[in-house]
Amino acid sequence: xxxxxxPDQKTYYEQVWELARQVPHGKVATYGQxxxxxxxxxxxxxxxxxxxxxxxxxxxxAACPVDVPWQRVIxxxxxxxxxPGAEKQRHLLEQEGIxxxxxxxxxxxxxxxxxxxxxxxxxxQLF
DNA sequence: CGCTTGACCGGAA
DNA sequence: ATTCCGGCCAAGC
Numbered sequence: 001x002x003x004x005x006x007p008d009q010k011t012y013y014e015q016v017w018e019l020a021r022q023v024p025h026g027k028v029a030t031y032g033q034x035x036x037x038x039x040x041x042x043x044x045x046x047x048x049x050x051x052x053x054x055x056x057x058x059x060x061x062a063a064c065p066v067d068v069p070w071q072r073v074i075x076x077x078x079x080x081x082x083x084p085g086a087e088k089q090r091h092l093l094e095q096e097g098i099x100x101x102x103x104x105x106x107x108x109x110x111x112x113x114x115x116x117x118x119x120x121x122x123x124x125q126l127f
Numbered sequence: 128c129g130c131t132t133g134a135c136c137g138g139a140a
Numbered sequence: 141a142t143t144c145c146g147g148c149c150a151a152g153c
Contacts, residue, residue: 002147003133009150031135051136051147058134073134081134089134 004052005059007041016060023072026096027112028105030076031057072096078107 006012015038023029035053040046058081061070071092080086080093080103090100098105 001133002149004147004149005151032137035135048147052149054135055133055147056135061134070134075134076136083134086134 002052003055004048006056007043012038012041012056013060013063016057017064017068020061020064020068020070020073023069023112025069026098026110028072028074028093028098028107028110029112030107031055031061031073032076034073072112074105078104 016034019034019037020029031054034057035049038053040049040053054076057073061068061073064070071089074089075081080089093105094100098110
């Protein structure tokens with residue numbers, strides 16, 4: 001399994017933490033989403049960044065300072081990535097009012113998005 | 128020094 | 141729905 005780290009790990013991690021801090025209480029972001037919001041490091045092929053960025057975000061959160069609401073970042077399936085401590089994360093999110101259905105949360109309801117983000121075509125397309 | 132082990136994701140079969 | 145694949149590094153034992 002290929003596994004890389006950003007060229008300037010410290011700088012990259014701080015960008016991740018800064019974004020994570022902006023996720024509001026009761027909302028969630030995904031690893032891939034945060035990766036997309038950070039520009040690809042200069043020396044990295046955009047193709048490689050697209051493939052690996054989400055893992056870098058995960059690594060950054062694994063080493064985040066206490067003031068980062070790490071629990072609000074989950075995987076693209078709307079699930080908490082399997083690992084020790086996963087139950088704690090679920091508990092924290094439930095305390096924020098997020099409801100889990102069969103270990104999964106409804107991203108349509110809880111997904112955080114900024115005004116910049118024009119994704120989610122299923123949202124707002126009526127009839 | 129040489130393994131082992133990682134908070135991921137989208138596309139294809 | 142499910143499994144498989146590519147991405148090709150570095151910290152910690």
